[in-house]
Amino acid sequence: MTTQTYLAYDFPLLSVLWTMLAFALWVLWFFLLFKIIFDIFRDDDLNGWAKAGWLAFVVLLPFLGVFVYLIVRGKGMGRRDLEQAREQRRQMDTYVRETAVSRPSAAEELAKLAAMRDRGDITEADFQRAKELVLTDYAPQTSAPPTASAPPTATPPPGDGPAPG
Incomplete structure (x- = not known):
């Protein structure tokens, strides 16, 4: 075995x-x-x-x-x-x-912002910035801020053009 x-x-x-x-x-x-x-x-x-x-x-x-x-x-x-x-x-x-969490409408957001401004929780400048964000669909403006440039002149600055004569 x-x-x-x-x-x-x-x-x-x-x-x-x-x-x-x-x-x-x-x-x-x-x-x-x-x-x-x-x-x-x-x-x-x-x-x-x-x-x-x-x-x-x-x-x-x-x-x-x-x-x-x-x-x-x-x-x-x-x-x-x-x-x-x-x-x-x-x-x-x-x-x-x-x-799903739905985003409140722009009108509801503006009403909340106005109530906060009326209570004094935010300043008028803050209200305007927030209002701009709400109205532009929460996207900040991407345009460049305006720069202080001199207005165009008809005559060129001295020394850049032909001499008078």
Whole structure:
């Protein structure tokens, strides 16, 4: 009674690849099985007895049950997946719209600024600057401040032109 011990170098590379393939197919099989079981319970068109029947068929005879379910109800399964995705998207969009912080309108902002100015919380100059920001959609003016330049003259400054003569 000797037991044979297999070491890592006794397991050929092709056997490793076949083992990995078998494991991947096993995982895919369970994914498909659970997807079908969830689809059975998600379907609103089936009554309770039909759901129990399909579930018993898929659990007791899994290969035949899954094969028959995919043939009979496969198109509906894809349609229900699409409807569920659309419903989740609609709910997410609704949630985002309801919870998004909306910016107050310019009129509301100006009313708040006027109230602050009337209470004396801000000066008239601060009010004018804030009003300008509100009216320009909160973006400060990017134009350069006017520079003090000399007005153009008709005669050039002395020493720049031809000598009188």
